Amino acid sequence: MKSAAVPGSCMLSASIGLLTGVAERTMRKQRCHPMRCNVQKLCGGCSLLSVPSVKQAKLKQEQVTDIMKNANLSVKVEPVIMAQSAIGYRNKVIVGFAKDKDKKIYSGLYAPKSHRVINTSGCAMHPQLLNEIIDFITKTVSGMKYELYNEHTGTGILRHVLLRWAKETGEVMVVLVTSSKQLPGRRNFVNALVKEFPQVKTVIQNINPRDTSVVLQDESIVLYGNGMITDELCGLKISFTASAFYQIHHDQCEKLYGLAKQLLDLQPADKVLDTYCGVGTIGLTLADACSEVTGVEINKDAVKNAIYNARQNGIRNARFVAMDSTQFMLEARKFHSSFDAIVLDPPRAGTTEAFIEAACGLKPKKILYISCDPRTQARDLVKFKRFGYLTDTIYPVDMFPNTDHIETVCLLTYRGIKKGKYPSKKSAVAGRPARPVKGHGRPGGFSGMKPGRRPGKGGTPKLDREED
Numbered sequence: 001m002k003s004a005a006v007p008g009s010c011m012l013s014a015s016i017g018l019l020t021g022v023a024e025r026t027m028r029k030q031r032c033h034p035m036r037c038n039v040q041k042l043c044g045g046c047s048l049l050s051v052p053s054v055k056q057a058k059l060k061q062e063q064v065t066d067i068m069k070n071a072n073l074s075v076k077v078e079p080v081i082m083a084q085s086a087i088g089y090r091n092k093v094i095v096g097f098a099k100d101k102d103k104k105i106y107s108g109l110y111a112p113k114s115h116r117v118i119n120t121s122g123c124a125m126h127p128q129l130l131n132e133i134i135d136f137i138t139k140t141v142s143g144m145k146y147e148l149y150n151e152h153t154g155t156g157i158l159r160h161v162l163l164r165w166a167k168e169t170g171e172v173m174v175v176l177v178t179s180s181k182q183l184p185g186r187r188n189f190v191n192a193l194v195k196e197f198p199q200v201k202t203v204i205q206n207i208n209p210r211d212t213s214v215v216l217q218d219e220s221i222v223l224y225g226n227g228m229i230t231d232e233l234c235g236l237k238i239s240f241t242a243s244a245f246y247q248i249h250h251d252q253c254e255k256l257y258g259l260a261k262q263l264l265d266l267q268p269a270d271k272v273l274d275t276y277c278g279v280g281t282i283g284l285t286l287a288d289a290c291s292e293v294t295g296v297e298i299n300k301d302a303v304k305n306a307i308y309n310a311r312q313n314g315i316r317n318a319r320f321v322a323m324d325s326t327q328f329m330l331e332a333r334k335f336h337s338s339f340d341a342i343v344l345d346p347p348r349a350g351t352t353e354a355f356i357e358a359a360c361g362l363k364p365k366k367i368l369y370i371s372c373d374p375r376t377q378a379r380d381l382v383k384f385k386r387f388g389y390l391t392d393t394i395y396p397v398d399m400f401p402n403t404d405h406i407e408t409v410c411l412l413t414y415r416g417i418k419k420g421k422y423p424s425k426k427s428a429v430a431g432r433p434a435r436p437v438k439g440h441g442r443p444g445g446f447s448g449m450k451p452g453r454r455p456g457k458g459g460t461p462k463l464d465r466e467e468d
């Protein structure tokens with residue numbers, strides 16, 4: 001594997017071995033120091049908080065190994081790439097509000113599997129700054145006498161507050177989620193907030209009148225700033241708006257992307273398709289190692305962010321399309337487009353049979369699969385295998401220290417399909433991957449898909465647990 005050291009990129013001079021070496025040393029230091037959090041018992045989100053880091057690493061590696069074994073996948077699971085910062089790492093926090101028995105307003109996350117807000121002030125996974133801003137907002141909300149939204153009666157104004165933090169620049173975004181446009185005194189609210197916390201660069205009011213557990217809806221009013229904040233990631237400036245996905249743990253994300261780049265081992269002429277691309281982060285970090293990157297994402301705002309991010313970094317060989325990833329690949333095939341590498345980083349539910357068939361149908365040389373749930377990844381890897389795409393090694397990256405979640409990455413390459421095995425001879429993907437075909441589908445040809453994610457009402461609300 002060639003060295004992926006490219007100026008301005010992240011962690012790329014480190015080999016995978018070095019990455020795991022750093023992880024080992026960090027773990028050794030933390031071996032005897034399990035973390036403490038005052039609200040751990042109430043919240044239940046960090047089920048491994050009292051487990052020393054070295055043990056967490058072992059547990060997570062074993063967990064991934066078991067999942068892969070149970071799926072009959074013969075793969076090696078590497079040691080977990082652990083985090084140096086295992087507390088205060090969450091760059092996104094969503095809290096709800098409630099009143100205690102003395103009618104005093106408090107804020108926090110929902111108790112596990114319920115809609116009951118528990119006071120999680122001081123949560124150890126939140127950066128100190130975000131905890132301070134939440135406390136300030138909670139006090140201000142009490143002073144403004146805002147009526148809290150009641151999901152049973154549909155009355156009240158204030159539903160949630162969402163905070164996002166750009167770790168490297170220190171910028172903070174505050175989103176006030178309200179049931180209607182009315183928010184009396186919001187000017188004073190915003191003035192007081194930005195005076196107290198100059199790190200707050202934008203304040204947004206998101207209007208959510210629906211009976212739904214989804215926190216953000218489409219309508220927003222920017223009350224302060226330009227509606228986005230900017231971070232530095234892998235040597236790039238990355239800006240994002242409220243609804244766009246951005247990885248929760250900045251430093252681990254840099255390791256994850258560095259690992260992805262190293263595994264892909266791109267050649268200068270390679271064309272890369274980055275599906276489920278969010279604000280373009282993975283594709284943009286790959287752009288200097290290949291001839292072109294195409295990113296596909298269903299969230300139109302995230303696509304706008306991705307285009308903005310390419311421009312602000314002077315990256316000219318990346319384009320982004322607002323579309324369902326599967327639909328895009330089916331269209332791309334009609335246009336005889338080809339990609340040397342396809343990256344997929346789907347939500348926790350994993351990808352679909354249709355996606356897998358469409359991706360393999362494009363006959364890429366390599367497929368890089370990043371997942372935040374090894375269970376759904378294992379399920380999908382079994383399906384990829386039927387199309388001749390196999391992996392030998394799974395690399396777990398601890399994006400969510402102290403919780404039982406783990407991110408996994410693997411590289412799939414085409415190894416052929418055994419005769420008589422699914423898919424049939426007629427299948428589009430049988431045979432070796434073709435050499436890249438000249439010509440490319442035009443971006444304009446793929447537009448027009450509507451974002452499809454509109455979950456129904458009810459269900460467990462997604463307060464601060466929206467990793468995907």
Ligand SMILES: C[S@@+](CC[C@H](N)C(=O)[O-])C[C@H]1O[C@@H](n2cnc3c(N)ncnc32)[C@H](O)[C@@H]1O
Pocket residue numbers: 244245246247275276277278279280281282296297298299302323324325326345346347348467468
């Ligand atoms: C786990 S995030 C990954 C984002 C990005 N790769 C990153 O690392 O920041 C998954 C992304 O897939 C997008 N998404 C979900 N379903 C999609 C679909 N059918 N087609 C395209 N994008 C989709 C989501 O909006 C979200 O931005």
